[in-house]
Amino acid sequence: MYEWDFTSVIENSDLLWQGLLGTLAITGTALAFGLPLGLILALSRLSPRRWLAWPAGFVIEFFRTTPPLVQLFWFFFALPILMDIQMTPYLAAAITFSIQSSAFFAEVFRAGIVSIEKGQWEAARAIGMQRPQAMRRIILPQAVKRMIPAFTERAIELMKTTTLVATVSYADLLYQANELAQKTFRPIEVFTVTALIYFFVIFGLSLCVQAVERRLAVSGDSTVR
Template identity: 35%
Template sequence: MNLDFSSVLPSFPFILKGVGVTLQIAFFAGLLGFVFGIILSLFKISKIKLLNGIADFYTSIFRGTPLVLQLMIIYFGSPQLIGYQIEPYTAAIISFALNSTAYISEIIRGGILAVDKGQSEAAMALGVPYSPMMINIVLPQALKNILPSLMNEFITLTKESAIVTTIGVMDVMRRAYQVGSDTFRFIEPLLLAGIIYYVLVMFLTLIGKAVERRLRKGD
């Protein structure tokens, strides 16, 4: 193997600057996906068939097509669809948020269904309206149970964010590729990018495990 990191190591700080972009995309996409995921999960458990159909259709679309395709449609298709070119960074957050909504809604739906039905029945018997019951009783318990799964979704978002390099977002992958183009050595900067992603994922995994242990102690 002909590996020589001496020519690319000076560019390591340049590649490392992409971590902020990677985490920003994952954070904002995860936050929006969480908010919309709650709404979509309530659609899925609703007794109104129209809302069930909308939620199921949405989930099937975003779970049934590649994320990179959704990203490219939103970015490259925006001038044709809305007459305005969306910025790469914005397009990345929108596409990841829409995709994450589908997966997070399933996680939240499972968490809601796992809550003892006796509590919601008791709340209804006491005359508690549906919305306050969901907000104050059911959702807090559901979220406590699914927090580790939500953390795993955030870790997945962090890794999958690497595909934003296809639309020119200056994340870790894009910067590594640029260093490769400048030095005519691609393996070394890509390996450095892999190490950065690995460290990020391991760090987030440790946080997830710490959260899970804390939740277990609270039970």
């Protein structure tokens, strides 16, 4: 029978705490840049101008269909060679997951905007609003409210995907857990605690998603998935 011993894990819990902060930092950075970039991509793809819609569509589909690990390796290993720049693990991860998440957020934005009834556009034109003005004042406020659950779920997926940054030696939770496992020779205990940390953080976010969905259902707003 295996004898469980979490003593060494508890004594070095500061490493896991630092790793969790690193994971949250990457997730927060990707969200901060991915959301506005996703909106720009969505509006460009919905534009009647082909020179905007086609490039935006290509970027969205490319970063949605290629593996994020391949993207991460490209930005970390290839980009510094092509542009002769210094690339840190954090910067490579921030660029990768900001762009990758923006592609998914763009589709959420697009679905939310398209879900707004055409009558809203017609009413805006009837009172003299131009398309950008109608988008900003009428369409987006309604669409964003419907998209909140989808955004939150995507943020959860993003946090799980960021575990890939350990492959480029960025000190996230998984990387620190691996270091601690090698240091203490207690991989079962270390990765059990790591799994529980991910569970409680992500499960907490999931509860928030469910609460938002219930609130929107009560108010009569549909959600975009």
